[in-house]
Amino acid sequence: MDTSGFVTSLVTSFIIFLVLYILHLVLSRFPGNDVVYYPSKLLKNIPPPAHRGPLTWISEAWSATEEQILHHAGLDATVYMIFLSSALWICLYTAFYCIPVLLPLSGTDDYYEAQAKKNATGLNVTDFDKVAMGNVTNRSPRLWAFALADYWLTIVILYVLWRSYKHVVQLRTQYQSSPKARPEQYAVLVRDIPQPPSGSISEEVDTFFRGIYPTSYESCVVVTDMSKSSKVWNEIETCRRKLAHSEAVYEISKKRPTHRTGKFGLYGPKVDSIDYYKEEMEKLEPMLKDEQRNANSKSQKGAAIVIFNSRVAATSASQAMHSEFANKWTTMAAPEPREVVWGNLPIPLVQRLARQFMVYVVVFLTIVFYMIPIAFISAIIALDNLEKKLTFLKPIVETPAVKAILQAYLPQLALIVFLALLPMLLLKLSTLEGIPAQSHIVRAAAGKYFYFNVFNVFLGVTLAGSLFNSLNAIIDDPKSIVSLLSKSLPLQATFFITFVALKFFVGYGLQLCRIVPLIIFHLKRKYLCKTDEEIRDAWAPGSFNYATCVPADMLILTITVCYSVIAPVVLAFAIVYFGLGWLLMRNQALNVMVPSWESGGRMWPHMHSRILAALFLSQLTMLGYFGVKEFVYVFLMIPPIIATLVFAYICRQLFYPSFSGSSMSAASKEAKEVPPTESVIEEYTPKCMVSSHGTKGTSDPEKHDENI
Amino acid sequence: MDTSGFVTSLVTSFIIFLVLYILHLVLSRFPGNDVVYYPSKLLKNIPPPAHRGPLTWISEAWSATEEQILHHAGLDATVYMIFLSSALWICLYTAFYCIPVLLPLSGTDDYYEAQAKKNATGLNVTDFDKVAMGNVTNRSPRLWAFALADYWLTIVILYVLWRSYKHVVQLRTQYQSSPKARPEQYAVLVRDIPQPPSGSISEEVDTFFRGIYPTSYESCVVVTDMSKSSKVWNEIETCRRKLAHSEAVYEISKKRPTHRTGKFGLYGPKVDSIDYYKEEMEKLEPMLKDEQRNANSKSQKGAAIVIFNSRVAATSASQAMHSEFANKWTTMAAPEPREVVWGNLPIPLVQRLARQFMVYVVVFLTIVFYMIPIAFISAIIALDNLEKKLTFLKPIVETPAVKAILQAYLPQLALIVFLALLPMLLLKLSTLEGIPAQSHIVRAAAGKYFYFNVFNVFLGVTLAGSLFNSLNAIIDDPKSIVSLLSKSLPLQATFFITFVALKFFVGYGLQLCRIVPLIIFHLKRKYLCKTDEEIRDAWAPGSFNYATCVPADMLILTITVCYSVIAPVVLAFAIVYFGLGWLLMRNQALNVMVPSWESGGRMWPHMHSRILAALFLSQLTMLGYFGVKEFVYVFLMIPPIIATLVFAYICRQLFYPSFSGSSMSAASKEAKEVPPTESVIEEYTPKCMVSSHGTKGTSDPEKHDENI
Known part of the structure; x- marks a missing residue:
């Protein structure tokens, strides 16, 4: 994908977002649509805001305190907000160093040009590749700044996670020791x-x-x-x-x-x-x-x-x-x-263990065999390949407008549609494990979905066309995964930036204007519903779908963390993604979603460990990539890895137990009425x-x- | 080591055992020695047996019921007896198939001879090697019987362990719900x-x-x-x-x-x-x-x-x-x-975790660096090497009597003396971890000692002189450990048989006649002790030293399990070892040892998982060795490995929790007096x-x- 394709994609996404935003502005002004835009408020008999300017919802979401979120949407939603804000803080802190320092350092180097001159070939990289670590000359002293960035990233993530974990534990204790007994x-x-x-x-x-x-x-x-x-x-x-x-x-x-x-x-x-x-x-x-x-x-x-x-x-x-x-x-x-x-x-217990084992096997097979279609998608991404093989397409594809749109959207759309098929299967599989609570099923499904995302989308797309060769190489020598990853990762940065942009502009736009629930509600009310109960069912807002939105956000965060040092531009997009997401989800929590259950924030350890996994993956990649760049002090990339593992262990020991139950000191607090x-x-x-x-x-x- | 060296070793060991046995007979007849041979009875005011024939202690040990052991020596000692009897049952059941079927099958084959003829070299194997799996011709249908033996071994061990675990859990529950409150x-x-x-x-x-x-x-x-x-x-x-x-x-x-x-x-x-x-x-x-x-x-x-x-x-x-x-x-x-x-x-907890981590690092280093002396011992084992390098030794070493004794004892003695140095260090290290109970420290030390045994004695000796090359090969390609092990293991069978024989004849003989405590007691009484308290301290019997005896027995069991299919002769020696050990330890439990604490059988899960680890090691070796023997259906060796892993997981889930505490139903049983x-x-x-x-x-x- 070249720079023009990238810009087309970005601009189109933004236009779609603007259209949806305006739609939301217009539609939400009709009081008849209140049940779609403010159902949570209506159910609690709180009047929706009377004046609705273009920034009303933003200011409301921005100024809401954590207590308000907790009160209106429950602890699970609050924990999801904490997850989004943690992700945002991670991106902000990381960008604070990476963007002003690393971007100029790589932008002013000329590795790609030198290579092109040496091999007497044309320069085959986008402008984005030029401001990434790939453009730094091998063994250059500039690599020290990138090594420092790896340390900075580790410190930032561990710090943010530690702070958030403590905060969530406190919120959970508050919830459990509340005088209002449940x-x-x-x-x-x-x-x-x-x-x-x-x-x-x-x-x-x-x-x-x-x-x-x-x-x-x-x-x-x-x-x-x-x-x-x-x-x-x-x-x-x-x-x-x-x-x-x-x-x-x-x-x-x-x-x-x-x-x-x-x-x-x-x-x-x-x-x-x-x-x-x-x-x-x-x-x-x-x-x-x-x-x-x-x-x-x-x-x-x-x-x-x-x-x-x-x-x-x-x-x-x-x-x-x-x-x-x-x-x-x-x-x-x-x-x-x-x-x-x-x-x-x-x-019975033994059957639960057996079921769990079988489900894991099925999930493993699902992940492995979905790799095949993803590999095809990767092949399509390279539109040039398509032209070569299907020559009759050439006249159509060569039309500049068609080509730009195709290049900008086809691969990402294919990927997104494809990913939409999976969650239901994973929820079904998790239910079969014999788990006793809905919230736990959702966590189990989200976990599986995350593995799927990392293995298939992230690694699958990164290792691209050479997937099967790569697999063979990995089986022969497991250590090669690091070098393989670190060679392929930088080349896919642009693809993932487009992916993130599409995801947030179109995805958030749709979430904000709720055009689909709106249409369905009006159709139902007009043609089907006669009783009050039927009408209420037609606009019933539902709850956050953690089983899909958490892994989706986690995928973005994994991409960001892995690219933040190699291609710091990703950070800018991630900041917009998580910033917008944070605002929008707060709006949803305050005005739209009605939780159908409450697990007391038990999603947090799940999120925590997956963020750490993303960091670990990123550190492994850096280890390999500094090797590729012939950085002499590449062993300096090892201490952050050890720090991450020790941190994960300590958090597991210190904080995790309080998520499997309540503490006696919380339970012994006086209840207002039994x-x-x-x-x-x-x-x-x-x-x-x-x-x-x-x-x-x-x-x-x-x-x-x-x-x- | 050739057959004559082996026989010399066996005969000398047996003579030493006889001498010690007779010493015990004679010495235990003096009533003045009762405090050495029957201290536990004396402390409980039970009179020692009046008539003491050569088989008195055997018949007493044989006929004692589990209740008696439990009453006299406590649950920990009973669990140790159950461990010994489980090991004995494993050997007996395995031998039931392996000795009558596998010995003749390999004895009547002629792989070694054929190889010697083919290469026109002399036949360089002992009689023991001829009745081992190594002597079966490659691709021979006889290998089916050996494959069956692998399944049989797995079934036997899993069955015995399941039965024993259930039994120990019941004993522990009985102990915890006893009306006599502690x-x-x-x-x-x-x-x-x-x-x-x-x-x-x-x-x-x-x-x-x-x-x-x-x-x-x-x-x-x-x-x-x-x-x-x-x-x-x-x-x-x-x-x-x-x-x-x-x-x-x-x-x-x-x-x-x-x-x-x-x-x-x-x-x-x-x-x-x-x-x-x-x-x-x-x-x-x-x-x-x-x-x-x-x-x-x-x-x-x-x-x-x-x-x-x-x-x-x-x-x-x-x-x-x-x-x-x-x-x-x-x-x-x-x-x-x-x-x-x-x-x-x-x-504090965090410091405990840090200490544990540091102790593990130290233990890891200890295990790795002790490999160097062990490698020297392995080199000495091959006396021929010694002769070649130190030519001036040749005249001495060539004397038939000296050579036989050297070949028979030097290496084993070196190994045993060497192993005696370690336990104190490991106990000290385990104490540093911050463990709150003596019994737990002993378990932790025993665990470390077991790893040491397996890595250094068993693997170290097996991989012999080529240890460092092997290590390199393993680091390069971890899968090579299986093939390496399966190639080296059969060659060391004779060495380990001698090791087992020495261990049980001399070790058990010493334990039985208690010659060292006897001499120390008499010396102290004569020259140092004046008050009753001092005399009692001089004969204080002490308790079982689980930190060393359990890993020592585990090493023998590991050797037996690993060799039981490859060289079934080992089983005969293991049966004598565990049979004699069982009798002797029951005698010690009834008459000698006085437990200094009681952990309620918490040693069992430790023993259980290590027996399973031995089985796992054996199965891995078989997988490799069947490959070496070019057995076409070598994949048939994989299902037992999976069965072992599943069994280990199920036991962990089902039985282990009751060892970390008491169950509420046991605790709720009425106590006779609070x-x-x-x-x-x-x-x-x-x-x-x-x-x-x-x-x-x-x-x-x-x-x-x-x-x-």
Whole structure:
């Protein structure tokens, strides 16, 4: 890609962004669109801002304090903001040295020119390559400045991460020791309950825990096989919605609606809809009661939520080992009621381990075999290759306008579309591992996605066409990865800068103007929705999708960290990316997203270790690249690597434990009011097992928004 | 080494064993030696057997039940017996297939002869090499039987280990849930206590734990800087002993003993000993009181033993996380009072991690640099080399008798003497890590010793003279270790067989007849000891030295497991080794050793994982050796390796947690009587901090012998 292609890409991206920004400005002024642009505020009965200038949302996002974010969007969202701001600080601090020092140093050198002269070939590099480390002459004393940059980068990242980790731990402790007690603080998830020789599992659990905690044990909710009652419950729910819809239609048209009873209403006898659904519901409700009774008495499973009368008792029970064999009576802090994955709870430990192993194998295969299409994409990137092989394309491709656009967008678009296919598969795979909580599934999927990103997108694109040769070389001699990487990395800097630019201008633009949810909402409201419930479902904002946005940001950060010394220009784009992202996500957190669960910031250690992994990758690359540049003191690149490993170990030891549970000192803080056992039991009863149908039928997003 | 050297070695070893056996028979018949041969029984007031035939101890050791061992020697000794019997079972089961099937198969083949004929060189192998896998022709179908042996070995080891692990876990649970409560079950070790801004640490601990456990917290013993009071206490103790000695001398000789007050009684004014020591003690005792007061008020350190009023409370507190930062208020189950390493308790977490890291580096260097002397030993083993280089030795070495003895013993003796130097260094290093319990230090040292054994003795000797070349080759291409090992291993089988034979005949003979302790005891009694206390100290039996005997046994087991398929003859010797060892150690456990602490069988996971490591090493070697033998289905050697890894992972997950603490269900079993808080405090007060001197002055070995 030459400089003109790059500029075209940048300019087009920016124009798209401007269009979307203006769209947002215009559309968000209509009060009818408030449910799309301010749903979170509306649900909390906070009026959206009356005056909406072009910078209103920016000033609001900028001036919001952390307490406000915490209050409106919960701790998970706050931790995501801390991640974005940490990334931003890393880029800013690094740029503070790299841009003013390294850019002039490489810009005023002439390695590429000298090489071109020596080999008597044309100069085949972009302007961007000229301000990168590749343009510094081998063995030049200027390399010292780059070596210093490696140290600076390490210090900056370790410092920012240390500060952020401490801050997140403090926020988490605050959350856990809040006087406002939450039901999950009184509950412990018990799995792998052994089948008693006689009597029911609930009796067994009662006896076991009452024996150990005679004064603090309260009650238990045993997990049952809910497949049948859940099916009936869903049928009732469908009928209830259709009945409400029919009644609304009747009210508007004053004509009793009818439909056919066959599939999709296509065949079968025609019936009066209102009467039919009423009858159906009356028929189904006793069935549901039967199924619930059946499940409770006959199909109890080996897992339960055990409820205690104090936070201290529940916390200590969640951390203690209850049986001498670790595959019996395993306990852990109960997940929030909203995020419990009921189906996964009864899976026994050995099966969980086996499932985990199998999922890892599948993920490994996925990562390895997706390399093939990515390699094709890499080949396409080199448009010249395409022309050579498909000569009939030449007349079209040679048109200057077409060529510029193709060069600017085709490869990046292919990559982005391609990446959009994966998250669902990874979420599904993570669910199969037997993880008990939604938030944990999301973390597991995000972790897999990150590996995919690094191996396929970053390394795959970097090692480019020679991927298969490279693989062979690596298998033969694992050490060659460093030299291979350090040779290929500098050549792909421009590609990744374009990738980052496209990602932030178009991606953030879309997020800001919410054009897709807006259109869908208006279409639904016009043609489908009749009842209030249906309309509310149509604009339901949803929560942050951490499983995809965290790995996406991590990919950008990995690229930035790896290129920050080799091609410091990347830093400028990264600063815009994370700066814009930080503002936009704060806006989303304040005005749009409604969290569907709260894990108490447990995403942080995941983010922390991956940032460190990016740093480690960058340091390895530098080690190799200084070798390529024939820097004599290349061994000086080793101490930062050791520092990173020691830092990772210390953080793991010091901070990580507090993310797997609550500390006793936090749990022992006085709670304002202890939730009564009945209400905790009710929270942990799945919707389809509630005896009087409808009390928990609609989710109430306001219930948990004041957790902090 | 040729066959005659081997036979000489075996016969001499056996003769030494016989001599020692007869010595034991004769010496143990004198009732005056009972304190050497039956100290454990005497201390428990059990009369030693009246009739002592040549097989008395064998029949006693054979017929003793596990309960008896548990009762007399504690759980740690029982676990050591289980380790020996597991090793024995592994050898027996493996031999059951390998000896009758593999020996004839290789004995009737003629690979070595064919090779010798082909190259027209003399046959340069021992008779033992002829019954080993090396003598099987390449690509022969007979190799299938050897491949099967690899599977058989894997199945045997995994089965025996699974059975033993379950058994040990049950014993440990029994020990922990015993109605006879022990003080450490009510105590929790708290480290990393933050320095309070005002007030003493003991107040801080009181406030913190009373806040979290208002009903179950009882009291605490804060660790203090005891260096000064310990010094004074030791001076008083010396005076007391000397006073008693002088009084005893006076009683016998009726003449008041005198001595000079200078160093070693060599100079200074002459004084009456009895008066002098009495005065000294009177002078020192108020000093001790002062120092104790000082320590308790001014030099409290950041660690404490916290005492609870129930086992359940202490167990759950020991497993819970108390602060959100893992470097504050770290808790763990308190070690037995006897094994607490007071000086290590106040070391802060980060310093512990740093110390651990540094110790690992030192151990790594030790292992690497000890390779140099071992390489010299390997060179000596090849006596022919010696002759070639030191020609003046030739006339001496060529004498048949000298040559046979040299060949038989020199190398093994050098190795054994050499290995005797190491354990103390490793124990010292492990103490420096900041480990709080004696038993843990012993485990850590044993682990290091095992690595040393495997890397230096086993691999070092195996890779023999070519060690440095090998190292280079391995660094260049890590995969080459497998092929290197599999080429060198078969050639060293005879050496290791001699090593095992020497080890068990001479080592066990010495252990049985206890000639060294006997001589020392009689010398001391005759010339030094005057008081009863001094005599008792002279015959004090001590406990099993797990730090050296477990790695030594592990080395033999590693050798056996690695050679059991390649040279099945090794199995016969291993069976004698572990059979004799099992008998002898049971005898020691019943009659001789008195445990100085009890860790509740925590050595087992350590042994378990090292046996698995030996299996893994063996499987890797087989993988390479089948390659060398050009066996077409060599990939069939991979599934056992995977099985071993999966097994190790499952055992780690399933069984290991119960070794780091007690389970709640075990702790919740009713205790017969709860020890009063004062007595627990007293147990956890170091001798030099007890206010009235002398109450804990002499250790009382009977106090803990009925723990089970």
